[in-house]
Amino acid sequence: GTWQFMSSFLLKGTHTIHTIQDDIESFVYVVLYHAFRYLGHNASSPVPDILDDIFDYERPDNAR
Numbered sequence: 001g002t003w004q005f006m007s008s009f010l011l012k013g014t015h016t017i018h019t020i021q022d023d024i025e026s027f028v029y030v031v032l033y034h035a036f037r038y039l040g041h042n043a044s045s046p047v048p049d050i051l052d053d054i055f056d057y058e059r060p061d062n063a064r
Contacts, residue, residue: 004055005029029055 003011007022036051043050 005033 005026007025010018010022033051033055036054037047041047
């Protein structure tokens, strides 16, 4: 999957079994991303910069 939306446990590689908890965490990230991207706001900085700060702050070692 897209690493920005993967669960933290899967990104850390602490376990290899994909669980429903991983899916729920990923779902929350996708909902947050779309809420920030498409809903109205009064942010003082551009939304793409905010999204980069949240979702692209640090790439895992195995991300492309």
